[in-house]
Amino acid sequence: MxxxxxxxxxxxxxxxxxxxxxxxxxxxxxxxxxxxxxxxxxxxxxxxxxxxxxxxxxxxxxxxxxxxxxxxxxxxxxxxxxxxxxxxxxxxxxxxxxxxxxxxxxxxxxxxxxxxxxxxxxxxxxxxxxxxxxxxxxxxxxxxxxxxxxxxxxxxxxxxxxxxxxxxxxxxxLKVVAVVFVTTLALYPVILALNRRVLDYAGVLLEANIGALESLGNAVAKRDSDTSEHNYRVTLQAIALAERLGLDRPTLQELVKGAFLHDVGKIAISDAILLKPGRLTEEEFAVMRTHVAHGVDILSDYQWLKEAVHVVEFHHEKFDGSGYVRGLKGRDIPETARIFCIVDVFDALTSRRPYKEPFSCETALAILREGSGTHFDPDCLEAFLAIAPELHEAQRTMDERTLRTLLRARVRALFG
Missing domain, CATH: 3.30.450.20 (PAS domain)
Known part of the structure; x- marks a missing residue:
C-alpha cells in the first residue's frame, strides 16, 4: 500500500x-x-x-x-x-x-x-x-x-x-469538540507508526508469498522441459488482456496466481509421460489430464494460493464444452480461465519447443481466430487480437531476467 x-x-x-x-x-x-x-x-x-x-x-x-x-x-x-x-x-x-x-x-x-x-x-x-x-x-x-x-x-x-x-x-x-479534535490529532502519528509496522510485516509476507509462487512455477517449468520465460510471458500477457477487458484488482490478483501455477500439477506426473518426445497414447493422455486434479490438491492447503484454483482447474476447458476436466462451456468457465487459455496457447504457438519451431505472430493469431467460439471465448479473443502483436514484439527480444523484473514490478503494483 x-x-x-x-x-x-x-x-x-x-x-x-x-x-x-x-x-x-x-x-x-x-x-x-x-x-x-x-x-x-x-x-x-x-x-x-x-x-x-x-x-x-x-x-x-x-x-x-x-x-x-x-x-x-x-x-x-x-x-x-x-x-x-x-x-x-x-x-x-x-x-x-x-x-x-x-x-x-x-x-x-x-x-x-x-x-x-x-x-x-x-x-x-x-x-x-x-x-x-x-x-x-x-x-x-x-x-x-x-x-x-x-x-x-x-x-x-x-x-x-x-x-x-x-x-x-x-x-x-465547542471546548469538548476542540479537546476531541486535539486528541484525535495526537493519535494520528501513533496510529500511522503502528500501521507502518504492520505494512512492513505485510510487505515481508507478500515478498515471501511471491517468492513461493515464482519458485513453484519455475520448478514445474524446469521439469516440463520448459523455461521460466514461459511463465513470465503468459502471466504478463494475461495481465494485459485482463486490463484490456476491465477486470477489477482482486480478479487480476487471482489471474496472476493462476497463470504462474497453471501446470503445477505436472509435478505429480511421471517423467516417462511428461517428458515423452512423441505423441501420447490414450492411456498416457488420461494420466496427463490428472495434472489438473493434482494441481488443485497442491494449492488447496495454501490459503494465499487458493485463488489460483480457477485457472489451474479450468484452463483446459473449451468454449464449446469439448475441453476437460468437467466439459464446461461458455460463460460457465471462469473468466480468468477463459483469459489464460488464450495466452497459454498463443505463447505455446510462438515459442520454440523440442518438438517444433516457433510460429510467427501472424500465423499464431490466425490459428487462434480459427478457434473463436469453439476453443476460445470470442469476446476475450477479440480483445487479445488487438494487443497481441504489440505484446509479442515487446517480449520477443526480452531475456528471462528482463521478463522477471517486469513481472515482479507488475505483481508488486497489483498486490502492494
Whole structure:
C-alpha cells in the first residue's frame, strides 16, 4: 500500500472517529450543561420569589386573602414572574394574579403532560418558547417548621440572561469538540507508526508469498522441459488482456496466481509421460489430464494460493464444452480461465519447443481466430487480437531476467 493511500485511509478513519466521539461526548456534555442550566434558573426563580414568599406566608397562614392578593400583585409588577399563585396547606387555591401576556405561556405549559408540582421541596417544569425560557416553579411555605401553604408561579428568564446561558452552553460544546479534535490529532502519528509496522510485516509476507509462487512455477517449468520465460510471458500477457477487458484488482490478483501455477500439477506426473518426445497414447493422455486434479490438491492447503484454483482447474476447458476436466462451456468457465487459455496457447504457438519451431505472430493469431467460439471465448479473443502483436514484439527480444523484473514490478503494483 502506498504512503498516500495510508494517509488517506487514516485521515478518513480518524475523521469518522472524531465525528462519532464528538457526537457521543457532546451529547453527555449537553445533558450535563442542561442540568446546570436548570439548577441555575431554578435558583434565580427561588431567590426572586423568596422575598415575597417571606412576606406573604403569614397572610396564607392567617387566611388574609385581601392582603395576600395585594402583596402578590405588587410583587408581580416588580419581578420576572408572569403568574403568582398561593395555596393553603390542603392545596386549595387561595390567590392567583397574572400578567396579561401570561395566558399564552400558561397554555403552552398546560399542553405538557400534567405534573403536580406542589410538594415538600421546590419543583419545576421548564419551557422554551419563541426564543425565551420559562419555568413553572413551586415551593412550600413553611412556618415554624410546618407547611402553611404553597407558592407556584411562572418565571420568565430575562433575554440577556437566556442569551448568556446559550452562549455558555455553545462555548462548552465547542471546548469538548476542540479537546476531541486535539486528541484525535495526537493519535494520528501513533496510529500511522503502528500501521507502518504492520505494512512492513505485510510487505515481508507478500515478498515471501511471491517468492513461493515464482519458485513453484519455475520448478514445474524446469521439469516440463520448459523455461521460466514461459511463465513470465503468459502471466504478463494475461495481465494485459485482463486490463484490456476491465477486470477489477482482486480478479487480476487471482489471474496472476493462476497463470504462474497453471501446470503445477505436472509435478505429480511421471517423467516417462511428461517428458515423452512423441505423441501420447490414450492411456498416457488420461494420466496427463490428472495434472489438473493434482494441481488443485497442491494449492488447496495454501490459503494465499487458493485463488489460483480457477485457472489451474479450468484452463483446459473449451468454449464449446469439448475441453476437460468437467466439459464446461461458455460463460460457465471462469473468466480468468477463459483469459489464460488464450495466452497459454498463443505463447505455446510462438515459442520454440523440442518438438517444433516457433510460429510467427501472424500465423499464431490466425490459428487462434480459427478457434473463436469453439476453443476460445470470442469476446476475450477479440480483445487479445488487438494487443497481441504489440505484446509479442515487446517480449520477443526480452531475456528471462528482463521478463522477471517486469513481472515482479507488475505483481508488486497489483498486490502492494
Amino acid at each position: 502506498r504512503k498516500a493511500s495510508i494517509h488517506r485511509m487514516l485521515v478518513a478513519r480518524l475523521l469518522l472517529v472524531f465525528v462519532l466521539l464528538s457526537a457521543v461526548v457532546c451529547a453527555f456534555d449537553y445533558y450535563y450543561e442542561l442540568e446546570k442550566v436548570d439548577e441555575h434558573v431554578l435558583r434565580l426563580a427561588l431567590e426572586e420569589s423568596s422575598h415575597f414568599r417571606e412576606d406573604e406566608v403569614r397572610y396564607v397562614r392567617d387566611g388574609d386573602l385581601r392582603r395576600l392578593e395585594a402583596g402578590a400583585r405588587e410583587h408581580l409588577m416588580t419581578s420576572a414572574f408572569m403568574i403568582i399563585e398561593f395555596y393553603d396547606a390542603n392545596r386549595k387555591p387561595l390567590v392567583e394574579v397574572t400578567k396579561p401576556e401570561a395566558a399564552s405561556i400558561e397554555e403552552q405549559f398546560n399542553r405538557l403532560a400534567h405534573q403536580d408540582l406542589l410538594g415538600d421541596a421546590p419543583r419545576y417544569r421548564k419551557l422554551e418558547h419563541q426564543g425565551r425560557l420559562y419555568l413553572r416553579v413551586a415551593a412550600p411555605l413553611a412556618v415554624d417548621g410546618s407547611v402553611a401553604g404553597y407558592f407556584e408561579g411562572i418565571y420568565a428568564v430575562g433575554e440577556a440572561e437566556f442569551a448568556r446561558i446559550r452562549e455558555q452552553m455553545a462555548f462548552s460544546l
